[in-house]
Amino acid sequence: DAKTTQPTSMDCAEGRAANLPCNHSTISGNEYVYWYRQIHSQGPQYIIHGLKNNETNEMASLIITEDRKSSTLILPHATLRDTAVYYCIVRVINDYKLSFGAGTTVTVRA
Amino acid sequence: DTEVTQTPKHLVMGMTNKKSLKCEQHMGHRAMYWYKQKAKKPPELMFVYSYEKLSINESVPSRFSPECPNSSLLNLHLHALQPEDSALYLCASSPRQGSGHQPQHFGDGTRLSIL
Numbered sequence: 599d600a601k602t603t604q605p606t607s608m609d610c611a612e613g614r615a616a617n618l619p620c621n622h623s624t625i626s627g628n629e630y631v632y633w634y635r636q637i638h639s640q641g642p643q644y645i646i647h648g649l650k651n652n653e654t655n656e657m658a659s660l661i662i663t664e665d666r667k668s669s670t671l672i673l674p675h676a677t678l679r680d681t682a683v684y685y686c687i688v689r690v691i692n693d694y695k696l697s698f699g700a701g702t703t704v705t706v707r708a
Numbered sequence: 709d710t711e712v713t714q715t716p717k718h719l720v721m722g723m724t725n726k727k728s729l730k731c732e733q734h735m736g737h738r739a740m741y742w743y744k745q746k747a748k749k750p751p752e753l754m755f756v757y758s759y760e761k762l763s764i765n766e767s768v769p770s771r772f773s774p775e776c777p778n779s780s781l782l783n784l785h786l787h788a789l790q791p792e793d794s795a796l797y798l799c800a801s802s803p804r805q806g807s808g809h810q811p812q813h814f815g816d817g818t819r820l821s822i823l
Contacts, residue, residue: 630809641712641798641814642751649809685750692806694739694764698750 601625601688607703616673618702620686623667628691631662633671634698635682642685642698645671649691676706711735712815714799720821723789729818731782731799739805740782741812742774743798751798757782758805789822796820 603621610616622631632647646653646660648669653660659672673680685701712733721727731740739758743751756764757776771793773785782799796819800812 632811639816641714641800641816644811644813647809647811691809694741694756694758694805695753696800696812698752700750 601697602686602699604684604686604699604702606700607705609705609707610673610676612678612706612708613675616676616680616704616706618671618673618684618686618704619668620671621668622686622688625666625688626690629688630691631660631666631669632687632689632696633658633660634685634687635680635704636685636701637679637682643682645684647689678706678708680704681706712799712801712813714797714815714818716818717816718819718821720823721786721789722823723791725789726785726787728786729784729797729799729820731784731815732780733801733813734780735801735813736779737801737803737813738779739802740776741800741802742772742782742784743800743814745796745798745817747795755784756805763805786820789820791822794820794822 630647633645634642636642648660662669683701685698715730742754745751754768755774760776771788775783796817798817800814802812803810
């Protein structure tokens with residue numbers, strides 16, 4: 599039973615911002631939103647996570663709506679190397695479980 | 709470059725062979741994980757080790773046998789595998805098992821093919 603809904607695929611232009619949406623309408627107060635990505639032939643790479651506040655790091659920004667039912671991952675200046683499957687995951691605060699859904703296949707085009 | 713190192717990167721074995729996959733991390737993490745990823749599917753959790761003890765087995769067949777000899781090393785012993793076991797096997801680590809606010813870090817996996 600999927601806890602998140604993401605578009606199957608999306609394209610974005612190199613050098614532009616990429617905005618990746620995720621719906622998690624049944625999220626609980628004790629669940630984080632995590633984002634990972636998986637570049638072809640590599641393992642999943644941690645990007646960012648948040649509970650209710652917006653977060654930013656050197657890779658991306660995470661915007662979580664006030665009701666926490668959806669979020670957007672922003673890659674500020676997409677490059678060809680950002681082409682990957684992006685996974686939005688809802689994870690209980692003290693749980694070991696990291697349950698991957700189908701993810702969004704993002705293709706960055708020159 | 710990842711901080712979780714998996715060897716070998718590729719492995720081809722027959723159904724009667726015995727082989728092992730190896731995973732190593734030197735981040736001082738005390739939780740380590742094995743995942744299985746079939747082609748074009750998301751990773752699925754197999755095992756969790758916490759402080760070198762097996763804490764979670766996600767109903768994995770006994771032909772997969774995990775081992776954690778020390779806090780830096782995790783092995784997956786394989787015996788009598790089936791062709792449907794062909795997949796990418798991923799290892800991950802995190803500071804502690806229940807550290808939901810701390811990410812798991814993944815290796816690049818071993819791509820296993822069963823003939």
